[in-house]
Amino acid sequence: MRAKRGITDIIKKIKEEKKRSFVEAHERFLAIAKGGIATPVYLIDETLIEQNMLILQLVKSLTGCKILHALKAYASYSTFPVMSRYLDGICASGLNEARLGREEFKKEVHTFGAAYREKDIRQILKHSDSIIFNSFYQLEKYGKMAKKMGVEVGLRVNPGYAEVENQMYNPCAPYSRLGVIYDIFEGEFHKHRDIVDGIHFHALCEQNADVLERVLKSFEALYGNYIYGLKWVNFGGGHHITRDDYDLELLIGLVNTFKKKYGVQVYLEPGEASVLDAGVLVSSVLDIVENDIKIAIIDASAETHMPDVLLMPYRPYIMGSGKPNEKEHTYRIAGPSCLAGDVIGDYSFDEPLKRGDRLVFTDMALYSIVKNTTFNGINLPDITVIRNTKLQIVKRFGYKDYKCRQS
Numbered sequence: 001m002r003a004k005r006g007i008t009d010i011i012k013k014i015k016e017e018k019k020r021s022f023v024e025a026h027e028r029f030l031a032i033a034k035g036g037i038a039t040p041v042y043l044i045d046e047t048l049i050e051q052n053m054l055i056l057q058l059v060k061s062l063t064g065c066k067i068l069h070a071l072k073a074y075a076s077y078s079t080f081p082v083m084s085r086y087l088d089g090i091c092a093s094g095l096n097e098a099r100l101g102r103e104e105f106k107k108e109v110h111t112f113g114a115a116y117r118e119k120d121i122r123q124i125l126k127h128s129d130s131i132i133f134n135s136f137y138q139l140e141k142y143g144k145m146a147k148k149m150g151v152e153v154g155l156r157v158n159p160g161y162a163e164v165e166n167q168m169y170n171p172c173a174p175y176s177r178l179g180v181i182y183d184i185f186e187g188e189f190h191k192h193r194d195i196v197d198g199i200h201f202h203a204l205c206e207q208n209a210d211v212l213e214r215v216l217k218s219f220e221a222l223y224g225n226y227i228y229g230l231k232w233v234n235f236g237g238g239h240h241i242t243r244d245d246y247d248l249e250l251l252i253g254l255v256n257t258f259k260k261k262y263g264v265q266v267y268l269e270p271g272e273a274s275v276l277d278a279g280v281l282v283s284s285v286l287d288i289v290e291n292d293i294k295i296a297i298i299d300a301s302a303e304t305h306m307p308d309v310l311l312m313p314y315r316p317y318i319m320g321s322g323k324p325n326e327k328e329h330t331y332r333i334a335g336p337s338c339l340a341g342d343v344i345g346d347y348s349f350d351e352p353l354k355r356g357d358r359l360v361f362t363d364m365a366l367y368s369i370v371k372n373t374t375f376n377g378i379n380l381p382d383i384t385v386i387r388n389t390k391l392q393i394v395k396r397f398g399y400k401d402y403k404c405r406q407s
């Protein structure tokens with residue numbers, strides 16, 4: 001009981017510290033935005049990444065599990081040194097991510113691809129410590145080569161349960177191609193058991209530990225008997241571990257129970273959780289036009305710089321703003337592209353917006369920089385890192401970055 005109280009206190013302290021850093025960093029973001037920095041620009045604060053890392057490290061130290069960062073969500077490698085100090089490595093979706101992980105993160109690389117190209121496989125294996133296959137066909141075709149090269153072999157399965165409502169982001173949606181389904185697994189697994197080191201599932205998206213508990217229940221009911229004797233089980237990503245309301249104690253309990261029951265190592269591979277709330281996108285108001293409503297055209301685009309706004313869709317928060325008509329002056333905030341639907345959303349402000357005003361979009365480190373495009377020839381935002389409160393421009397993009405992707 002005392003140990004449990006101790007953990008609760010530690011968690012409370014870490015979360016309070018994180019909140020304090022968050023407030024300080026957001027004041028810094030605002031000051032930098034108003035101080036005339038060239039826009040559009042991402043500001044990434046390493047203190048905030050480190051606060052997330054401390055939470056992930058706590059989970060590691062209380063469970064002995066390993067945590068990988070999913071490069072798919074965030075791959076700005078100038079901050080990898082602060083992440084690799086705490087995490088065990090990265091998970092990659094294919095050759096380029098595996099190689100970047102090897103070159104810049106310099107720890108374990110676990111690669112999962114829905115299907116690998118024959119011409120890439122040797123390089124993928126060279127850069128991976130572990131490769132996870134999505135079908136028995138690929139396992140058969142490449143598994144032995146992996147073993148020969150000293151790479152561990154895993155199989156992704158469909159755990160048969162998920163609670164992701166948006167089917168776009170639901171790896172267990174009907175007809176999903178992601179993970180072998182149990183009916184096929186049951187008939188085939190025994191033929192390949194010898195070369196399989198671990199099993200992988202990924203079924204969460206921005207979810208809490210209660211959802212993991214229910215997914216695990218389904219996963220264990222289907223695959224539990226096959227886990228004994230394996231080296232590891234990978235619980236995938238989508239765990240929103242660093243969110244304020246995340247139930248760390250439940251996660252820790254689930255991982256510990258699982259490890260004890262099956263005698264395997266457990267991997268978690270969140271992407272979002274590593275850099276949740278750790279960066280912003282600063283943009284300038286270029287013009288304000290009217291068509292029944294007031295529309296502010298800014299130098300950042302939903303389509304090219306924050307595509308999840310249109311895909312999910314969701315409404316990012318702008319610092320100091322309110323919902324439409326909540327504050328005195330309401331505007332539609334829209335991008336500079338020719339796409340009619342390049343609209344970020346409707347927001348209200350205390351003061352009227354003026355041309356040249358800066359808008360700060362929060363929580364933009366994840367699934368934003370990695371998804372950018374140069375559609376419409378729109379320039380990519382600069383990437384800056386704030387390290388020990390000092391700002392450093394780590395990348396500035398221009399015409400050459402647009403041109404080099406055309407021919």
Ligand SMILES: *Cc1c(COP(=O)(O)O)cnc(C)c1O
Nearest residue numbers: 070073202237238269270271272
């Ligand atoms: C997307 C993905 C992750 C990371 O997911 P987050 O939602 O960013 O935590 C991890 N593993 C796999 C297999 C994925 O597809």
